[in-house]
Amino acid sequence: MPLIDARWTRRSPNTEPFRWLATEPGELFPLDVAERLADDFPKDGYARIDASAGGGGKSYRNYSKVLAGPDGATADLAGLPELWRRLVEEITGGDYRRDVARLLDQPVAPALEVRLARHANGDWLGPHTDRDDKLFSHIVYFNPGWRREWGGCLEILRGSDPGSVAATVVPVLGASALLVRSDSSWHQVSTVAADPVPERTSLLIHGIA
Numbered sequence: 001m002p003l004i005d006a007r008w009t010r011r012s013p014n015t016e017p018f019r020w021l022a023t024e025p026g027e028l029f030p031l032d033v034a035e036r037l038a039d040d041f042p043k044d045g046y047a048r049i050d051a052s053a054g055g056g057g058k059s060y061r062n063y064s065k066v067l068a069g070p071d072g073a074t075a076d077l078a079g080l081p082e083l084w085r086r087l088v089e090e091i092t093g094g095d096y097r098r099d100v101a102r103l104l105d106q107p108v109a110p111a112l113e114v115r116l117a118r119h120a121n122g123d124w125l126g127p128h129t130d131r132d133d134k135l136f137s138h139i140v141y142f143n144p145g146w147r148r149e150w151g152g153c154l155e156i157l158r159g160s161d162p163g164s165v166a167a168t169v170v171p172v173l174g175a176s177a178l179l180v181r182s183d184s185s186w187h188q189v190s191t192v193a194a195d196p197v198p199e200r201t202s203l204l205i206h207g208i209a
């Protein structure tokens, strides 16, 4: 039995302010699968990245862990919980990227990068469009009971202005967002509120051209 329910790709993307799609909990995988993935969310082997000083690129702070690189190399899969290993194998296995290509009317991504991220209290990701070597970004969330007022929400922007929010995705368990990269695909992650708000966990899948 696959973990991913291929029916999630029957949806049509939004066209405003660029091409993107939000999926509801239960669409991408059954809720009990999402719960088990959240329970087993890998905790070790992250790099703390603080790019708040800028330097021309996007401004952000998080913990990041690469699961599969664009060169086809997979990192540390043996150390992953069994369910996570299965999920990474399914994502990199071929059907997933063909389904995404059909949904987005794009060429099949020649390569994927798969990462985990954790955002702690005060972490954020400033406005950006993603690098132009990306075809799409798919972000899946694993946060039971996450509330909008805790921050850490994905905000779809009309432009580079952080105030130009067109839509908000609350990163609740099992929800996901699929973004088609373009010069107008501006988005950001609002700052995660202070303790006792828990860490925000996510899986990122980038299609690389």
Ligand SMILES: O=C(O)CCC(=O)C(=O)O
Residues within 6 Å of the ligand: 125, 130, 137, 139, 153, 154, 187, 188, 189, 202, 204
């Ligand atoms: O975590 C999210 O909701 C968005 C992440 C993102 O946009 C990125 O890593 O480029």
Ligand SMILES: [Fe+2]
Residues within 6 Å of the ligand: 128, 129, 130, 137, 187
């Ligand atoms: Fe992004």
